[in-house]
Amino acid sequence: MSLITLTTDFGTKDHFVGAVKGAIHSELSDAKIVDITHEITPFNIAETAYIIKNSYKSFPEGTIHIVGVDSELSEDNKHIALALDGHYFICPDNGLICMITSDIKPTKIVEINIHDRVESSFPVLDVFVQVACFISRGGSLDVIGKEIKKYKQLIEIQPKVNQEQTKIIGGVIYIDNYGNIISNISRKMFTDIGKGRDYVVTASRYTFTKVFNKYNEVVDDGAKDKRQFDGNRLALFNSAGYLEIAIYRSNLKTVGGASTLLGLEYRDVISIEFLPPNTQEFKPI
Structure with missing residues (x-):
């Protein structure tokens, strides 16, 4: 049955x-x-x-x-x-x-x-x-x-790509139990559109120039006290393969989650802008 x-x-x-x-x-x-x-x-x-x-x-x-x-x-x-x-x-x-x-x-x-x-x-x-x-x-x-x-x-719940293939515009589709923000931008879309170019992820007034694969990658291996990284914000591709904005070791009762600390809610915009080769400095468009 x-x-x-x-x-x-x-x-x-x-x-x-x-x-x-x-x-x-x-x-x-x-x-x-x-x-x-x-x-x-x-x-x-x-x-x-x-x-x-x-x-x-x-x-x-x-x-x-x-x-x-x-x-x-x-x-x-x-x-x-x-x-x-x-x-x-x-x-x-x-x-x-x-x-x-x-x-x-x-x-x-x-x-x-x-x-x-x-x-x-x-x-x-x-x-x-x-x-x-x-x-x-x-x-x-x-x-x-x-x-x-x-x-x-x-x-409206699907991410969009501009005509020049330089920017993915997505949005928040889910906020999990830890307050982490999940977007509708998949790793596959990121890879297909980005083609290895440098990039900047923008969420609210915050930017990220690196996307991790695991939460603890934000920790410096040489640090004597790894607790000092608690509360750091990071971007990663989560286990489901979607771009996520998180707070390392977040606790909604103490540190707070990415949603509250970054002021992001359902349907708010998260975008990735891909940079031309040899770009020295990112200037938001």
Whole structure:
């Protein structure tokens, strides 16, 4: 039997998560359910996509992922089920799929049609659970709905490159538990556009001329007391392959995180400007 994961913005105070799990077990008494998170910032599509994209690959093929963020059905926000990279996703067509599928395209997408039989203000419980359990029992996507070829694209959450290929303009899509700031600029984009050129990363009024691969690379190996580097700001490519602005060994209760210390929030701009060869001094444009 397939694993079923849950990703929502429901939080854990209310009954919603428990009700969804109860409904799954009522359909499949021996279902295996895994919570990815229920602490998505309400209605935050970019944050949802980032978390799903960087978690689903850790699950075995055949896993069914229920995504309940901004899931109320409307003419502009239909419900879809899709097969992607050996996994199944049941979610609203609100733009989150365009981030998940930036590298891998779905093999099949259907628009869920059981709404003709179910009127609901809680579609994750009344619709998504039914679809997930049907798939888990071996059901085909073709029975769930009509195949579609297109899904909603959210251009504003994708990084942009200027015409001269000298600048990537991205933005903050997620702030993690440590207050670190994750952008939508991937290492691949950085490498493809940069082509080995020197660069300057700009976030708010702060600039970085080096991007690390690990947090502790900011520490001087010859330092007698490495604690002196606590609170230093740095840029790195994180384990998910995205440009991150961080505070070394940050603690939100003491030192603070990059978000608060640098004054950056969701959708704020982070950019990388690539310098011409033999540039001696960087002058912001």
